[in-house]
Each structure stands twice: as C-alpha cells, then as structure tokens.
Amino acid sequence: MEFHNREKELKRLMRIAEFEPNTIYFVFGPINSGKTALMQEFMRRLPEDFAVFYVNLRGKFIRDYEDFTRILFKFEDRGLEEIIKGIAKSSAKFLSMRGIPIPENLIDVVLVKRRTEDVFEFLVDFFTNVAKHKRPILILDELQVIKDIEIDGKLIYKLFNLLVHLTKELHLCHVFCITSDSLFVESVYEEAMLQGRCDYMLVDDFDYDTTVKFLKSHDFEEEEIELVWNHFGGKPMYLIRALENRDDLRGFCERMLRIRASEIRGMLKRLRELGDSIVVFGKEYEVRYENVIDALRMFKDAEVARAEDVDEVTKRYLIENNILFMNPIDGSIKPQSRLDLLAIRRVLSDIEREY
Ligand SMILES: Nc1ncnc2c1ncn2[C@@H]1O[C@H](COP(=O)(O)OP(=O)(O)OP(=O)(O)O)[C@@H](O)[C@H]1O
Ligand SMILES: [Mg+2]
Incomplete structure (x- = not known):
C-alpha cells in the first residue's frame, strides 16, 4: 500500500530533524491512526547524514528490565570502535530497525550487573561518538509497554532522565516516543520532571478531505466514499479494509458495526x-x-x-x-x-x- 499524504506531519518532523535536538517528542493518537506508518515514512525521507535507531516494543513480551534491554540493544560480535566506524562509513543513512548495536562484551554490564547508570552512561557515550559522524535519531515505538517495570524505582523515569539528558542538555540525539495509550500520555503530561522538556504531536485519523482523496485515488465513487466515511471516518486501517471489501461494501460496513x-x-x-x-x-x-x-x-x-x-x-x-x-x-x-x-x-x- 502506497503511503498517503501526512504532508503536514512530515513537514513538522523534517523541520524538527533539521534543528539540533532540544526536546523529547511524544507522538500520540488513537489506535490505528497511522503513527507507525508516519514514522516509517519519516525515516525513509531523512537525508543520508542521519543515523536512525528504531525500536518497536509492540508485541514484545516485556516483564522486566532484562527483557527491555534485550530489545533496546542488538548485541554484536565486535568492539564499540568498529561499530561506530561501521555507522560512520555507511554512505546512505544508517538505519537500525533492530535496536542500538552494542558490543557483546557489554552484556555483563547490561544484563548481569543491571546498573541502569552504567547502561545509560554507555548510551551517552555511544550517541556522542555517533554524533561525530552522523545525526542520531532514536525512535521508541509503543513506549508505554514498559510503564510499570521496576528496577530500583520505575524504569520509565530513569529512561526519561536519560532522554532529557540526550536532548535538552547535550543536544546529541533526537528522541521520538510513539504511543496510542492516552493514559500514558496524560501521565507524561503531568510529570513534573518532563515539564518544559518535551513536546507533543497528535497523529489523528485522516480528515474528510484526505479520506476522500485517498479513496478517490483507489477509484472509489462518491457514493462509496460517503458510505465508508460515515462508518469509519478517516481511520487508515479501516479505509484499507474497505478497499479489500469493495465488492460488498455495504455488507462489510454493517458487519463491522455489528x-x-x-x-x-x-x-x-x-x-x-x-x-x-x-x-x-x-x-x-x-x-x-x-x-x-x-x-x-x-x-x-x-x-x-x-x-x-x-x-x-x-x-x-x-x-x-x-x-x-x-x-x-x-x-x-x-x-x-x-x-x-x-x-x-x-x-x-x-x-x-x-x-
Ligand atoms: N498515511 C498512510 N497511507 C497509507 N496507509 C497508511 C497510512 N497510515 C497508516 N496506514 C496503514 O494503516 C494501518 C495502521 O497504521 P499504523 O500501524 O501505522 O497505525 P498506528 O497508529 O501505529 O497503530 P497502533 O495504535 O496500533 O500503534 C497500517 O496498515 C498502515 O500501513
Ligand atoms: Mg503503531
């Protein structure tokens, strides 16, 4: 499926990326509104001097700190210097969809000693080195998954501390946290520690005009468009399902509603x-x-x-x-x-x- 529109959101994201990192961005919106698809399109459009680290916690079974670090990091059979060299010399933009690469010999620090301070110190060091060659961006999708994990207190607060450090204080790395959990966004919004240190971006379902354009680009007739809009509004997920069910659109709409x-x-x-x-x-x-x-x-x-x-x-x-x-x-x-x-x-x- 070809990516549709979101030009306003993409323009804002690209502008943010152009400037030096200053704040943590929370990208939020209803379920299936297209947050992940938007961030993927953003990653595609970034110029080649960027290094993007995308971590998706969706569907991962995360009970504790160890589960989290196993997803945040990708352990590699080479030293830090080699890893940084690899990132620096990639001529296209460096893109890791499997977490932050880290030398295997650090498994001990990360998983056995379990001292978040050491791990976060490593991350600051890592991004400092990456930033000498490329502009790092960290994208954490479905971050609310870890909201209840405890390791000497709530892990999420320690992580927020690190993210504030990386953005507002050191201006090292852009940070985007994606979530559809509005209670999580509310708790972030009310969190004193984050006040003035983060910003928000709502990614809602398509508006009427965008929905019409999307359906027209798939040759839908006026009557079909009205039917789909009246049942599903502009939720991309349902629009796609409507395309698949075009032969019996009325039946599909009624079935979904039932x-x-x-x-x-x-x-x-x-x-x-x-x-x-x-x-x-x-x-x-x-x-x-x-x-x-x-x-x-x-x-x-x-x-x-x-x-x-x-x-x-x-x-x-x-x-x-x-x-x-x-x-x-x-x-x-x-x-x-x-x-x-x-x-x-x-x-x-x-x-x-x-x-
Ligand atoms: N702008 C778009 N153009 C075309 N398809 C899109 C667009 N946005 C979303 N979609 C499609 O709609 C579906 C839902 O999108 P996506 O998974 O990005 O939503 P989400 O907001 O991340 O959902 P969740 O709340 O579950 O995380 C996907 O199949 C995606 O490919
Ligand atoms: Mg998503």
Whole structure:
C-alpha cells in the first residue's frame, strides 16, 4: 500500500530533524491512526547524514528490565570502535530497525550487573561518538509497554532522565516516543520532571478531505466514499479494509458495526452482572455501570466531549477498554473511531428500548 499524504506531519518532523535536538517528542493518537506508518515514512525521507535507531516494543513480551534491554540493544560480535566506524562509513543513512548495536562484551554490564547508570552512561557515550559522524535519531515505538517495570524505582523515569539528558542538555540525539495509550500520555503530561522538556504531536485519523482523496485515488465513487466515511471516518486501517471489501461494501460496513456493537454490549453486560474494578495509583476502585452508561451518553449527539466531565474511574475504564481516546493536551475525549461512535449509539438505543 502506497503511503498517503501526512504532508503536514512530515513537514513538522523534517523541520524538527533539521534543528539540533532540544526536546523529547511524544507522538500520540488513537489506535490505528497511522503513527507507525508516519514514522516509517519519516525515516525513509531523512537525508543520508542521519543515523536512525528504531525500536518497536509492540508485541514484545516485556516483564522486566532484562527483557527491555534485550530489545533496546542488538548485541554484536565486535568492539564499540568498529561499530561506530561501521555507522560512520555507511554512505546512505544508517538505519537500525533492530535496536542500538552494542558490543557483546557489554552484556555483563547490561544484563548481569543491571546498573541502569552504567547502561545509560554507555548510551551517552555511544550517541556522542555517533554524533561525530552522523545525526542520531532514536525512535521508541509503543513506549508505554514498559510503564510499570521496576528496577530500583520505575524504569520509565530513569529512561526519561536519560532522554532529557540526550536532548535538552547535550543536544546529541533526537528522541521520538510513539504511543496510542492516552493514559500514558496524560501521565507524561503531568510529570513534573518532563515539564518544559518535551513536546507533543497528535497523529489523528485522516480528515474528510484526505479520506476522500485517498479513496478517490483507489477509484472509489462518491457514493462509496460517503458510505465508508460515515462508518469509519478517516481511520487508515479501516479505509484499507474497505478497499479489500469493495465488492460488498455495504455488507462489510454493517458487519463491522455489528461486531463492534456486540463487543461493547458484551463489555457492558459483564460490567452490569459481574462488576469490575480498576487500579489507579496503586488503589483499587469499583467501576460503576451507571456512570459508564452516562459517560457513553455524552456521545449520543456529540462526537467529542470534555475529559473533565467524566469521573476519573469511568474515564480510565473506557480508555483502558479501547473505547474512548483522550487528548490530554486539549482535554478532549472521544470514541477511538467513527465505528466506535456508531456502535456506542447503537448499543445505547438498544438499552433504552429494553427499558
Ligand atoms: N498515511 C498512510 N497511507 C497509507 N496507509 C497508511 C497510512 N497510515 C497508516 N496506514 C496503514 O494503516 C494501518 C495502521 O497504521 P499504523 O500501524 O501505522 O497505525 P498506528 O497508529 O501505529 O497503530 P497502533 O495504535 O496500533 O500503534 C497500517 O496498515 C498502515 O500501513
Ligand atoms: Mg503503531
């Protein structure tokens, strides 16, 4: 599938890359909005004097510090000097999709001694050396995966410290953290340690014009475009699925909506009959069915609401269940997609009919 548009976002990313590193960037947005695809296109477009280290934590089973370092680093059978030489002399841009190359003899420091200070010192040293030859960029995709890992305190805070050091203090390396977890972005946003040291970039679903252009470029007719937009909005993932299901587009749209509505109905049924609880800052709270229904009712007529109008437990429950997406920067909250919005409305009207 050819990459479509995102010119505004790419322009901003390329401009950031041109300047010296100053802040950590958090790239966030709803599920399947195209964050990873955008970063991959960005990497493709970077000029050859860049060295890009891309680490994707998606789908990796990360329970502890060791799992994390095994993904962050790629152990190599040569010394640091050789590794740096290799990066320096690559005439095209250096691109590592398998983590940061590190000499095998450092396994001991990294995995056995497990002193994060030593590991982070190595990283500063590594990027200092790379920066003598190329402009380093570090991209951490799905960073929220490690948000609960503890090693003498939360690993993520130590990592943030390092990232602040690499950007704001040493101006050594561009850092982009990608995530679709809006609660994680909220905690980052409220984190005193990061205040004034990071910036945000929202990658939302395509807007209407971009969606129309995308579907037109695949020869969709007006009527088909309206049908797809009305069901899926501009979520790239669903647009692609609509292309695949063109022969029975109406059937596909209805099937997707039925599936999503039945998932949401099932979640609400379990909550009503069995109850549920969530843990917030180490304390357990009961999720109240009535509150969840009230929160969903906000979307009966509106597409977006204010996050502050939903109580904290309900908000977290609906976000953790991938039904709502929150933008902590502007304080808005909305369904993860147009399909979720329609499914919510359908479920609510079923519930109202039952009474
Ligand atoms: N601009 C685009 N042009 C063409 N296809 C795209 C574009 N953006 C995303 N896609 C496609 O949509 C699908 C979802 O995109 P992607 O995986 O990048 O989303 P994401 O926001 O990273 O999702 P997640 O929240 O799960 O991490 C992929 O198949 C991707 O190739
Ligand atoms: Mg992704």
